Amino acid sequence: MNPRVLEIAGSLIRKVAARKRPTSIDLGLGEPTLLPNPAHLDFAMQRVAERGLKYSHNAGDPELREAIAHYYHYPELNRLGNVCVTTGSQEAMYVTIKTLLDPSQDELLVVEPAFPAYVKMAALEGVACRTVEMLEDDGFAFDADRILAAVTPATRAIVICSPCNPTGRIIGRAQAKALIDGLAGHPKKHVWLIHDEIYREQTFVEDAAYLAETYPYTIVTNSVSKSNALTGLRLGWILAPESFVEHAIKTHAWITSCADTFAQAVALHIFTTLEGVREHAPWYREQRRAVVEALDDAELPYVAPDGSFYVIVRLPEGTSSIDAANELIDRHDVLAIPGVAFGPSLEGWLRCSWVAPAERVREGFARIAEYCAAKVVT
């Protein structure tokens, strides 16, 4: 078999999550608990009744591609040819890494702490991958100088997830400008930025930078999974310069042919409906307020989330995050994800999602606080 596949280890996140009991308070979950708006699905059913469920173009339904490009309206990326519709943002990222990087010479730089998929995808493709760690003392804020210092002549692309899973940080406008200015002076032209915008509609600060607005070598990946509680629909997209998208479409075509036409119709309705991808945003804003209040009440050390639906919580000095996650599920019936799953820089932290009902999340933090207090005493 392919040695690159054999070498892939199982997912630590899934391994921990599998220990959940029916009674557990779930702060591990990486998907919304809201139900999707049935109007979007009804529209898709209507379409199927009229047209059946045929293949679309490889790159997706032209109407949907246009709607996505128009909605985000990034300069130079606002046309149909800038969009390739994919099987969730996972395939969007996979196709991007596979298409963009030449395994014989290019290197991918991942800003950590990070969702493990980027590094695993690069490994699967035989693409060299390095990581650059943001600093704990700085609350894991995006730091342009640190990122630029990690760029080598082989660096072909940098992955930035903002709002960030797991830290909840966003890259602000000043850091984005510093990063982009720095890349312009880089000896190897066209270091690409891959902006994973999957938590875009869970942004709680005004200063969020959208890299595609100012840097022409930006590839955006996103989906309706988190914005519209449609993780299971597997409907995402790549939004990028046409010169890149035309090749990404070929990769995508041989991997999956096209995205599910039913899912594409659901997404078309979302993008042509008034609230669209923003329809759940008020719920997250209110939930974040309640979550921060609960964290303060529990007196837990945490990094206030700029976006996403996660918060990282500091464990007492010297506590292994895997041990903590195991002990929390065993003794306190709370599921949280060990920080080390997102890179060594997040060891000593837990990633807690806060999509469960606010009272459950509050109780979960209280139990984590209890666990931490006992830890400090022992």
Add this chain to the structure above:
Amino acid sequence: MNPRVLEIAGSLIRKVAARKRPTSIDLGLGEPTLLPNPAHLDFAMQRVAERGLKYSHNAGDPELREAIAHYYHYPELNRLGNVCVTTGSQEAMYVTIKTLLDPSQDELLVVEPAFPAYVKMAALEGVACRTVEMLEDDGFAFDADRILAAVTPATRAIVICSPCNPTGRIIGRAQAKALIDGLAGHPKKHVWLIHDEIYREQTFVEDAAYLAETYPYTIVTNSVSKSNALTGLRLGWILAPESFVEHAIKTHAWITSCADTFAQAVALHIFTTLEGVREHAPWYREQRRAVVEALDDAELPYVAPDGSFYVIVRLPEGTSSIDAANELIDRHDVLAIPGVAFGPSLEGWLRCSWVAPAERVREGFARIAEYCAAKVVT
């Protein structure tokens, strides 16, 4: 960018198909024209209303995996652990090739004429690929001796599409036995057979061999696309020994996470409904009868299809299949696919699908006969 992606040429099939006019008789189309049974979609909508649209396990909903394994009931492949649900049979094949073959040493052998995807996928993965041509004089019948003679010590897997796109031939029991017996004596153990069963429910002869029934190193790929007129749903699967499936699941997980949960619910209803994947089979059987009659009436030379919804038609000696396809669309308003798109062995032939209404298909063949007659005269 990745040079393997840059080198991929556009699809000849799609290039020809793009020339179709609204008035054209479409014998090019590779998807059913029937509408799907709405009961399957209604069931999925009901599920979504109850449960939302969440991620499934990477390998798919356990209930669906079990239903698929039980339905086909291949010995040793009849359990949940033998199934990985994928984004159509395209991803099933892609994941299979990517997982099974080590690009540094393994070779894929493709039995031609063949759907171009297998060779393109191998190229995308940097996997060496050879083809073995079935003989025109033999009506492109599957020939175990020819296949075995093409096996080298590097051959790790052989792709067989039966019923075959484009030829409509099936591999019969005698040839399957000869092939499997021959592989058992091969110095390199475990040459895998990848059986693309996508046209399984369009089988019109009694003698069809199902390789997984007798050869333990068989990987089956399939989907509900062709059987249930659900090409756009992108719901397929890998059915294989668990020792392979466990690694295929990892590859699949990093490419697409999981198949669309809505699509999985549609498939679950199909597999737990009386007619299930066979519900459209009677239509194809009747259509095939009408098609063969029309071909005979048109006095076209063709290979009688054992299965699939294609028939290959012989062009007059010396006619380029690309020229013929272009001239047919330009002068006769008929879309058919040039044989050379499926490998050099099918040059001089056209692949005609017969999913359009029977009277349209009959008219299409009459026009092709007219074209051929004029060609012979000139």
